[in-house]
Amino acid sequence: MTAAGPYNPRVLLHFATPAHAGDLKRRYPVELEGKAADSASGSRVVLAAGIDRQVFREVRFRVFGCPHLVAAAEAWCHDAEGRSVTAPCAPAVTDLMALLDIPVEKTGRILVLEDAWQALLKQLDREPITEPTTARHDQQ
């Protein structure tokens, strides 16, 4: 929370220009999706990831929720892109909440992001990451 109001400048920026909102822009050898929801707040999150050569090349979100959740999803996707699937550490929710000055009472809805990410990673366990030697970028 800032003195200027309930949203810090990063939240306003991410909310106004959510670069990672929407669906995957390209096709990838492996594409995964994770969903989660918080019944108390009605928040819903869908994360989609495109994997190529063992790396999260693109991560996108869809959100029904408050501006803090939208901004957190944007920050999350930005952070996840470029990570290896062998070490897919997600940003800690507490770090994200500190970065974005998210009120503690909104913790439940921000945790939905983590749940969606975990749901996505579970599919990673099931999906064989056997990719062609050349990445499929023909549809880019």
Add this chain to the structure above:
Amino acid sequence: MTLLSDSPEIVYLDHAATTPPDPEVVAAMQAVLGPGGTFANPSSIHVAGRRSRRLTEDARAAVARMLNVEPRSIVFTSGATESNNLAIIGAARQRAHRGRHLVTMRTEHKAVVEPFGWLEGEGWSVSWLDPAPDGLLPAGALEAAMRDDTALVSVMHVNNETGVVQDIAAIGELCRSRGILFHCDAAQSAGKLPLDLAGLPVDLLSLTAHKFHGPQGIGALYLADRPDVHIAPLMHGGGQERRLRPGTLPVHLVAGFGRAAERSRERMRDDLARYRKLNDRLWRGISRLPGIHRNGDPATAFPGILNVSAEDVEGESLLLALEPLCVASGSACNSQTGEPSYVLRALGRDDRLAQSAIRFSFGRGTLPADIDFAIGRYRRAIRHLRAMAPPAAA
């Protein structure tokens, strides 16, 4: 898509929360506060005090003229919240000998709901009446709730969220026929709709100046000049305001209140006609979007308020995406809680529609261009948020 960075100037459509003071109101207040102003305590008997006294009594007369009542029936307070508390708690205490049963509606403003809740905690019995889906008090509901020990009924005139206008004449008649005191919270109607209290069976009525282009911090409670209309004061410490509201009157605020009342009398007919046009223009513009619902019955609602809900849109995000358009999500008084509006839920709206509700409200300075800006902003925000949302089944 950049939502927030362009159009930095605000467009204000939140006049049900508060209105900008009329320039003539500001001038009246400056005349009191400025050099040579009428600063003295109106209770003082010296010449300066008498000047202040004259000024406050002129303002009282102006407020009384707006309501078509005698000036001595007007008690100045700090605003409608205080007036409601004074009327409800004061009447309940004064009439406890008659009975300890009270009646009100679930869709009242919190400044009424919470005093009733407090009285309930103190041992009074309260009947909370539900509205019909159109927001109106259902026929027969009040009569069915009345008991031999009912001391007070309180029903608001214009709902602060939906603009629904209750039939206070019929409610008052019923109360009077049963010898029950009737209080009306008119914070959203006084100065905006004709209120001829000489012809209305209302015993107690709350109003506030800042809802009709007067200053914040000043309001009034009207008490009908009838032998059975008595209330107990909540504060003690002086003989001001018929001993019902002790404390030195803020002369500049009272002067501004009086001028605002005069301006409202002059402008009311024209203002109402303009609000109807602005309301129609706004609804026509935004209802072209799919999944938009109007809250409250347009046939009976005050045209200065338009409340709409949108499917598949989160309310807090919508409010931010609408900036620099200044509107309300629910009422300004409870928008900090993030809870869906209890008023809209009482009207039967589900949580998803209630939480997406936006209240647009117009004032004397609202222009058609402001409405066109609001239409464009609302349509853009709805499209943007829906495009970002997961499918409903996700």
